Amino acid sequence: MDPSLRAREQTRAAAQRTQAAAILTIDVAALAENWRRLARIAAPGQCASVVKANAYGIGLEFALPALYGAGCRTFFVAQLAEGREARALLPQGDARIYVLNGLEPGADPGADYAGLRLAPAIGSASELARWAAFARRQGAPPAAAVHLDTGMNRLGFASLEALSAALAAAGESGVDLIMSHFVSSEEPANPLNDVQIARFTTARAAFPQLAASLANSSGLFLPQRPIFDLARPGYALYGGNPTPGKPNPVTPVVTLDVAIQQTRWIESGETCGYNGQWRAKRRTRLATLLAGYADGLPRTAGAVEGREGAEAIIAGRRCALVGRASMDLMIADVTELPETAAQPGDTARLFGEEIGIDQFAERCGTIGYSILTGLSRRYARRAADA
Secondary structure (H helix, E strand, O other): OOHHHHHHHHHHHHHHHHOOOEEEEEOHHHHHHHHHHHHHHHOOOEEOEEOHHHHHOOOHHHHHHHHHHHOOOEEEEOOHHHHHHHHHHOOOOOOEEEEOOOOOOOOOHHHHHHHHOEEEEEOOHHHHHHHHHHHOOOOOOOOEEEEEOOOOOOOOEOOHHHHHHHHHHHOOOOEEEEEOOOOOOOOOOOHHHHHHHHHHHHHHHHOOOOEEEOOOOHHHHOOOOOOOOEEOOOHHHHOOOOOOOOOOOOOOOEEEEEEEEEEEEEOOOOEEOHHHOEEOOOOEEEEEEOOOHHHOOOOOOOEEOOEOOOEEEEOOEEEEEEOOOOOOOEEEEOOOOOOOOOOOOOEEEEEOOOOOHHHHHHHHOOOHHHHHHOOOOOOEEEEOOO
16 A cells, blocks of 8 residues: 555544544654754754643653653753643653743742752842742752843843842852843844854853853754754754755654545635635635634635635645634635545645645744644644554
8 A cells, every 4th residue: 555545544543543633643753853863963062852832732741751762851841830741741850841931920939840840040130039049948959040131132131240140149049051042043144143142152151150051943053053051942853944944954743634524516706714715716626624723723724815825635635725714624625636535534634744834834824833832732642653
């Protein structure tokens, strides 16, 4: 049997077993290999994994065992609640977890962070004072990071002077890492990259005792190699292209297959979807798919008058999505397929190996990050070999 046909039959069988309208398949072997590939680029620095937003939508329960098994020992989440979930799945003593958003208001440094071996990425003098007051009472101060803003104007100490003053006032605080975040590392020619690298290099020199972390996924591929001691890739781990406009150096990790519920013929001049935004120019066969914007798919996925939309792979061929996506449904034009194809219970592949996450997102008018992190919990998730 043709491999692509076999894969479609396996997906249809999985959907029938789970009674799921859509199957999100996670290639954990590809995820692990992506980390190893990025770790080789980061060497001699270390390579962490950013697993915020439920591991960019694929599920912490899939991502953490695969990444730890590949050799990763440092992880970053965004929120304290994510840190709790990650620690429950990753209790190993050598697994370090940093919380990027810092010491959240009202949180207890001991019970909420240190007690779970979660290290906040502290970004203000008030946060550092709270943390240091707790840390000084401990026999060995628990780990924390400090975040220096070098251009994002979002989180972090606003200047090296402010950071230096806060650290001096705090005394022994357990801080072992200084970090910052790129604004435009996916644009190698953007002059702000050099500005940020220079600012961070100065900060690193001021605190030589601290490990230093700046590079995100795209930062790993900048010609300046601003990797320092610890790289923090996220998007690239999950198959997103960290080098827009160039071939993707990493392997796709997620595949989304959505079931067809119904097909119908409409005549030339008829419309489909809300507000009649797409009009058939010929007699057209449509397939209605069981996923929509409630599942994290953009309302703009389908073509409308004057704008092309995304495509899906159905019966081995690319078929245009048409009309505005609904909350739970979207529509594909399957006119070019044999009428025996694209039947209820068959599946449409929105993205995977054939259509990359970045290509799908671009045709929807958005970015791959948004597609991945918005992946609905309504999807039945399964490992590729399950």
